[in-house]
Structure formats: structure tokens, C-alpha cells
Amino acid sequence: GENVEQHPSTLSVQEGDSAVIKCTYSDSASNYFPWYKQELGKRPQLIIDIRSNVGEKKDQRIAVTLNKTAKHFSLHITETQPEDSAVYFCAASIRNSNSGYALNFGKGTSLLVTP
């Protein structure tokens, strides 16, 4: 199937520093790229998403950039706080035979923000 590669698998930063997580995808038809945050013992929840018609989107301390030519997208978290500690998943839409889209997820990045 189509792959989404996510790096790094673990990331440790000090409070106040920035964190960057990168993903690559292989399906040129992918047009939707969400990022999910999963806290320990909880369900994944969307934190930001981007569609292929824009190159960057920002929401307070988080931003996502998309390079369609290179087929990669990144999550940027600035001024990190201990409550940002969680597992983050990127995903890319994949097209099925019925012209609909599902999501293919990366393997996740475990982010630890130390005070």
C-alpha cells in the first residue's frame, strides 16, 4: 500500500524550545494531511490539518507546512510546554477504487517536553 514515513520516532525537547516532526508520502493523489495528538491512554485527536491547495497553515503555537513537489509535510510546535508531551501522528489521504479517500497514518512520534 501507499506509505507515510514519519521521523523522528522519539523527540525530547526542553520547555520553551521548538519541536519539528517530518513526514513523507508516496501517493501523488493525496490531498489532505492531518496531524493527530494522542495523550497517554486517550484517543487520537486532530490538532491541525492542511489541504493540498495551500503550503502552510498556522494555529497559535502549531503550524504545518506542505511541499507537494517533494511530497513531504511537517509539524512545527513553538514554545513547547509539558502538556505538549504526547504521541503525534501524521496522515495522508489515500484514494480508493470508489473515488473516495481514507487515511494512511505514520507510525508516530513520541514527544517529551521536559521542564
Next chain:
Amino acid sequence: DADVTQTPRNRITKTGKRIMLECSQTKGHDRMYWYRQDPGLGLRLIYYSFDVKDINKGEISDGYSVSRQAQAKFSLSLESAIPNQTALYFCATSKGQGLAGYSYEQYFGPGTRLTVT
């Protein structure tokens, strides 16, 4: 609040047993999905359904089957459970894609932790 619910939340079963995991949603979404989560492997798609009459295999459908009983209900069955099906299972829902062809956010249920001994 509109939500996605899963039953049971935890289940321990023996090898060879048939088990069904159920998902219900009050969001009014057409699309429903089943994923399994294993440490270090992320979320892998098992099956998905775009409407009541539509069922699609995902990346890892072998050993699983599904039933879309209604718009709001999507069940996952393990016909003969095996230990490597021990995992955390998530159901998710989303709206249908828009006119421009873009997908929408998926909303996840709380998960079912399944252990096969």
C-alpha cells in the same frame, strides 16, 4: 455532545473464539473506519465504509470482517481470534468528502483493548 462510542472497552478472550467489537456514533457521519494500534506501528486501517452499502478493505483486513448495520453502527468481527490480534482497536467516523474532493477530519472513539490469550 455528538460522539463515537465503542463496546466493550476491554476484552480478554481465548485463541479460536469469535469476538465482535461494536462502534456507534451520533455525529451523523456517513463514513466509518476501524483501525488497530500496536506500539511502534501507529494506526493501521483494517476496514472502512463510506455508506451503509459500501465496505472496503484496508491495509490489514486478513482475519477480520465487518458489518455496517446502519449509518450509525459499524461492527468489527474476529472470526477466530489469535494472539497476534492483541491490540488496541479504534473506530473512527468522518463526513463524506466535499465537492472539491478533500477529506474531512476523522473523529475517534475511546478504543477497545483486546487481549487474545
